[in-house]
Amino acid sequence: MSTPRYVVGIDLGTTHCAIAYAPIPTDDTAEPPVPEMLSIPQLVAQGTIEARELLPSFFYVAHESDGPQSLPWDESRTYVVGEHARARGVDAPARVIASAKSWLCHPSVDRRSAILPPGAPEDVERISPVEASWRYLEHLIEAWDHVVAKGDPDLALTKQSVVLTVPASFDASARELTTEAAYAAGLEDLTLLEEPQAAFYAWLANRGDTWRKDVTAGDVVLVVDVGGGTSDFSVIAAVDKGGELVLERVAVGDHILLGGDNMDMLLAHMVEQKMVAEAEEAGRSLELDRWQRISLQHAARGAKEKLLGDGKAKSAQIAIAGKGSKLVGGTLRTEITREEVQAAIVDGFFPVVDSAARPAVRARAALTQLGLPYAQDPAVTKHLAALLARHAEALPGGEAKKGKAPKLLQPTRILFNGGVMKSPVLRERVAGCIDAWLGEEGAEGARVLEGADLDLAVARGAAAYGLARLGRGIRIRGGTARAYYVGIEGAVPAVPGMEPPVTALCVAPFGMEEGTSADVAGGELGVIVGERVNFRFFGSSVRRKDPVGAAIERWKKDEIEELAPIEVDLPTEGRAKGDVVPVTLRSSVTEVGTLLLEAVPLEPKKKDERWKVELSVRGSD
Amino acid sequence: MVPLVAPLPFFTRLWFAWVVFFKVLFDGVFAAKIFTPQLEEPKGAEPPKLGGEPAEKPAPVVVEKVVEKIVERVVEKAGPPPTDAALQLLALLQREGRFVDFLEEDVASFGDADIGAAARVVHSGCRKALREHVKLEPVRSEDEGAKVTLAEASPNEVKLTGNVQGKGPHTGVLRHRGWRAVTVQLPTAVAGHDARIVAQAEVEL
Numbered sequence: 028m029s030t031p032r033y034v035v036g037i038d039l040g041t042t043h044c045a046i047a048y049a050p051i052p053t054d055d056t057a058e059p060p061v062p063e064m065l066s067i068p069q070l071v072a073q074g075t076i077e078a079r080e081l082l083p084s085f086f087y088v089a090h091e092s093d094g095p096q097s098l099p100w101d102e103s104r105t106y107v108v109g110e111h112a113r114a115r116g117v118d119a120p121a122r123v124i125a126s127a128k129s130w131l132c133h134p135s136v137d138r139r140s141a142i143l144p145p146g147a148p149e150d151v152e153r154i155s156p157v158e159a160s161w162r163y164l165e166h167l168i169e170a171w172d173h174v175v176a177k178g179d180p181d182l183a184l185t186k187q188s189v190v191l192t193v194p195a196s197f198d199a200s201a202r203e204l205t206t207e208a209a210y211a212a213g214l215e216d217l218t219l220l221e222e223p224q225a226a227f228y229a230w231l232a233n234r235g236d237t238w239r240k241d242v243t244a245g246d247v248v249l250v251v252d253v254g255g256g257t258s259d260f261s262v263i264a265a266v267d268k269g270g271e272l273v274l275e276r277v278a279v280g281d282h283i284l285l286g287g288d289n290m291d292m293l294l295a296h297m298v299e300q301k302m303v304a305e306a307e308e309a310g311r312s313l314e315l316d317r318w319q320r321i322s323l324q325h326a327a328r329g330a331k332e333k334l335l336g337d338g339k340a341k342s343a344q345i346a347i348a349g350k351g352s353k354l355v356g357g358t359l360r361t362e363i364t365r366e367e368v369q370a371a372i373v374d375g376f377f378p379v380v381d382s383a384a385r386p387a388v389r390a391r392a393a394l395t396q397l398g399l400p401y402a403q404d405p406a407v408t409k410h411l412a413a414l415l416a417r418h419a420e421a422l423p424g425g426e427a428k429k430g431k432a433p434k435l436l437q438p439t440r441i442l443f444n445g446g447v448m449k450s451p452v453l454r455e456r457v458a459g460c461i462d463a464w465l466g467e468e469g470a471e472g473a474r475v476l477e478g479a480d481l482d483l484a485v486a487r488g489a490a491a492y493g494l495a496r497l498g499r500g501i502r503i504r505g506g507t508a509r510a511y512y513v514g515i516e517g518a519v520p521a522v523p524g525m526e527p528p529v530t531a532l533c534v535a536p537f538g539m540e541e542g543t544s545a546d547v548a549g550g551e552l553g554v555i556v557g558e559r560v561n562f563r564f565f566g567s568s569v570r571r572k573d574p575v576g577a578a579i580e581r582w583k584k585d586e587i588e589e590l591a592p593i594e595v596d597l598p599t600e601g602r603a604k605g606d607v608v609p610v611t612l613r614s615s616v617t618e619v620g621t622l623l624l625e626a627v628p629l630e631p632k633k634k635d636e637r638w639k640v641e642l643s644v645r646g647s648d
Numbered sequence: 649m650v651p652l653v654a655p656l657p658f659f660t661r662l663w664f665a666w667v668v669f670f671k672v673l674f675d676g677v678f679a680a681k682i683f684t685p686q687l688e689e690p691k692g693a694e695p696p697k698l699g700g701e702p703a704e705k706p707a708p709v710v711v712e713k714v715v716e717k718i719v720e721r722v723v724e725k726a727g728p729p730p731t732d733a734a735l736q737l738l739a740l741l742q743r744e745g746r747f748v749d750f751l752e753e754d755v756a757s758f759g760d761a762d763i764g765a766a767a768r769v770v771h772s773g774c775r776k777a778l779r780e781h782v783k784l785e786p787v788r789s790e791d792e793g794a795k796v797t798l799a800e801a802s803p804n805e806v807k808l809t810g811n812v813q814g815k816g817p818h819t820g821v822l823r824h825r826g827w828r829a830v831t832v833q834l835p836t837a838v839a840g841h842d843a844r845i846v847a848q849a850e851v852e853l
Contacts, residue, residue, distance in 0.1 A: 068836075070838075071835060072739075072743055072835075073841075073848060074837060074838045074840070074841030074842075075736075075739070075835045075836075075837060075838070075841065076835055076836040076837075076838060077833075077835040077836070097838040097839065097840070098838075099836070102839070118850075329772070344768055346765045346766070346768035346769050346772075347769070348746055348749075348766070348769045350850070352749045352752070352753075353749075353753060354746050354749045354750050354753055354766045354769065354770070355750070355753050355755050355758045355762050355763055355765075355766040356758055356762050356766075357766075358762070358765040358766045358768075358769055359765070360761075360764075360765035360768070
């Protein structure tokens with residue numbers, strides 16, 4: 028394998044993808060290069076190609092009437108990735124895959140089976156969430172090879188050092204599936220990085236050496252990343268270790284499917300109601316068609332950005348055109364005021380709440396349609412309060428402080444990221460809430476760190492991290508954001524209506540670092556040769572102290588959550604089919620950043636015999 | 649050497665000579681361009697007579713300039729025929745801002761409120777399309793209404809109006825700052841794409 032010439036950061040986002048890259052310096056003493064964005068050639072309309080910094084994460088299965096979807100590097104393609112795919116999502120929604128990444132971390136579907144687009148017509152060949160991610164990466168790789176490598180095999184993206192970002196809230200199996208997609212696309216030199224960390228690296232790179240003035244030992248940085256489809260939070264602490272400043276990621280939030288798209292949808296719905304009411308007042312009846320609704324959503328987004336931007340405009344005009352070629356007379360018009368946006372977005376999604384507020388959880392209806400598990404409470408601030416309260420004791424040495432234990436993890440700095448947080452009004456609201464919570468605790472307010480280009484920071488930060496990994500530059504330590512457990516059912520007589528008690532055996536502790544591994548002492552598992560054997564699998568983002576091999580019999584509700592089950596498939600080689608083989612587990616965190624579980628037989632038939640435990644199998648639903 | 653270009657038919661040449669005769673006689677800039685042996689970038693083609701008659705051009709100078717630039721760039725690269733680039737720009741404006749729909753519609757029978765509503769759609773969309781693809785800057789950086797003295801004015805950049813006479817440097821009031829297309833980035837058309845289709849017909853199933 029040739030030595031990589033570039034570090035490449037890839038932001039594989041729920042709504043957009045982006046690539047940043049920097050040449051690997053050959054001279055160690057030189058200033059680290061500043062990552063640049065790659066303009067990604069993509070179809071933006073039928074037969075039209077343009078290079079843009081963002082590649083919308085949409086996949087369109089072309090119909091025979093569309094003809095071939097030619098790209099400069101493939102003339103006979105039958106599907107589209109990018110802007111044109113997104114636009115076709117408006118015209119022909121049943122053929123378009125959106126939010127594939129959210130499906131990738133959906134625990135109760137088989138993410139390797141062809142389920143997308145959901146509800147597609149019969150002539151559409153469906154693909155799996157893994158394949159959708161693979162197709163996005165494939166497009167990025169081909170675009171890079173077309174623009175940068177230009178046929179030079181040494182410069183091909185698959186030969187470069189790639190940092191791929193994932194949400195901090197992705198569990199072990201979602202990370203594994205992401206790498207699976209990346210390997211399928213052909214990437215070889217791969218590392219995963221959590222998105223909020225990437226945003227922080229982008230901030231570090233942006234500040235150069237002066238960042239140490241803003242973040243010193245004892246500071247706790249809360250990263251609030253609200254993108255198009257998801258919200259992701261992380262807490263990074265600056266700790267003094269023997270005179271050296273060390274950055275440690277100490278807490279991550281849950282996976283929340285809530286973002287800018289939800290806000291635009293709500294606003295559009297509100298405007299529609301208003302238009303209908305206005306029409307009725309004038310004695311007309313009005314019904315928007317699907318196409319007008321989508322245009323309305325775009326218009327509402329524009330109005331939102333204007334009214335939540337500089338804070339000067341009092342109202343914004345919204346006009347949506349009819350679908351036919353008649354424009355004048357067919358255009359609907361209304362006005363949206365600052366107060367309305369304030370009520371819908373600022374107070375609706377970022378309400379002022381006290382630190383004891385928690386997101387509401389509705390009981391799921393018995394017959395739930397198989398869909399994405401969207402956040403049930405749209406209040407971002409409540410999710411944030413819950414995160415800080417949950418991790419009140421996350422700081423190293425946090426409990427040792429004198430006086431009463433803090434009820435909240437107390438951030439001293441806030442870093443915003445994601446398109447939604449570009450609005451100064453929303454940034455102020457979030458910072459204001461956090462300051463009020465800190466005030467309740469008698470702590471000082473947190474200072475906002477000024478980030479740059481909130482849409483592209485993750486890709487840039489990923490490239491900056493790639494450079495930091497290769498040489499100098501501070502790195503954030505963290506390890507796994509969860510502790511992982513295998514569920515062992517107790518051998519008790521079956522009692523109708525009562526589940527057998529489950530013991531959670533810790534197989535990977537919280538904060539397990541890259542490149543380390545551990546043998547799980549105790550808890551032998553019996554595996555049947557030649558058969559797939561499932562085990563229940565659990566994770567906890569709050570139990571920080573369980574060592575490997577700890578058997579947990581009782582835990583508080585919400586402390587440990589059940590993940591998709593894991594599976595061992597023992598080959599029959601050297602053993603009789605149907606034999607029960609006792610195994611122990613061995614866990615490691617790979618250099619890539621994924622969790623690897625292996626079953627090690629107690630009586631190996633050959634040296635170093637072990638089998639991989641599959642993390643991402645179909646969940647029980 | 650075999651000529652690469654096919655010779656023009658006689659009657660076309662006759663017509664062309666006729667047109668060029670008057671054009672050379674009355675259009676100083678055009679004459680200057682012909683006079684310079686090589687057709688260069690407009691900037692480099694300095695006319696022999698400074699302060700001569702400015703180009704007699706129709707009013708919407710800006711639009712014409714933009715289109716001209718694109719065509720020139722495409723021609724330089726020997727890419728698709730020049731009309732393709734113009735059609736692409738038109739398709740772009742239609743896609744983003746319903747430009748062609750608007751111009752092709754008879755607005756006489758509608759009230760200002762209806763036209764205003766439609767104009768918002770056209771304005772916001774076309775502006776987005778324009779800003780994404782053409783980087784424009786004013787030709788003159790002074791404020792409109794300011795007094796300016798033209799040290800050396802290229803007839804391409806500045807049009808003198810009013811009491812036009814005498815030798816430079818000229819002093820006058822800036823009435824319009826002008827527009828210059830700094831960069832033009834048009835989408836690439838896929839092979840086989842018919843640029844003449846400015847907007848596809850849509851049939852809902």
